[in-house]
Amino acid sequence: MKNIFIGNLSFQVSESELRSAFEQYGQVLSVNMVTDRETGRARGFAFLEMANADEADRAIAEMNGKLLEGRKLTVNEARPKKDRGGFGRDGGHSFRPRRESRW
Numbered sequence: 001m002k003n004i005f006i007g008n009l010s011f012q013v014s015e016s017e018l019r020s021a022f023e024q025y026g027q028v029l030s031v032n033m034v035t036d037r038e039t040g041r042a043r044g045f046a047f048l049e050m051a052n053a054d055e056a057d058r059a060i061a062e063m064n065g066k067l068l069e070g071r072k073l074t075v076n077e078a079r080p081k082k083d084r085g086g087f088g089r090d091g092g093h094s095f096r097p098r099r100e101s102r103w
Contacts, residue, residue: 001029001049001050001051001052001053002049002050002052002053002056002057002077003047003048003049003077003078004022004047004048004049004050004056004059004060004075004076004077004078005045005046005047005074005075005076005077005078005079006018006045006046006047006048006063006073006074006075007044007045007073007074007075008044008045008071008072008073008074009033009042009044009045009046009068009069009071009073010044010068010069010070010071011041011042011044012069013033013042013068013069015031015033015046017068017069018031018033018046018048018068019031019048021063021068022048022050022059022063025050025055025056025058025059025062025063026050026051026052026055026056026058026059027050027051027052027055028048028049028050028051029049029050029051030048030049031046031047031048031049032046032047032048033046034046034047047078056077059075060075060076060077063075064076
């Protein structure tokens with residue numbers, strides 16, 4: 001099983017269109033079109049999971065740079081999501097340097 005990142009998607013591409021474009025290389029287990037939380041509109045990228053790693057590698061090689069709905073796709077193996085920590089930009093830590101004691 002291998003997870004694939006697909007970027008530079010047209011906002012008009014549907015999940016079924018994306019699935020059928022990749023199914024010619026092997027079994028597609030799932031397609032996750034990423035959408036904006038507030039508007040529900042597509043964000044222009046997706047993740048696709050394929051059952052066989054060799055088929056996924058072939059799909060990546062063949063589909064990277066290929067036109068879909070007039071846009072050149074960016075296709076590569078998905079990287080694990082980085083842990084962003086707790087809350088805030090810095091995971092709850094302050095950017096201010098610690099002030100030294102006066103005495």
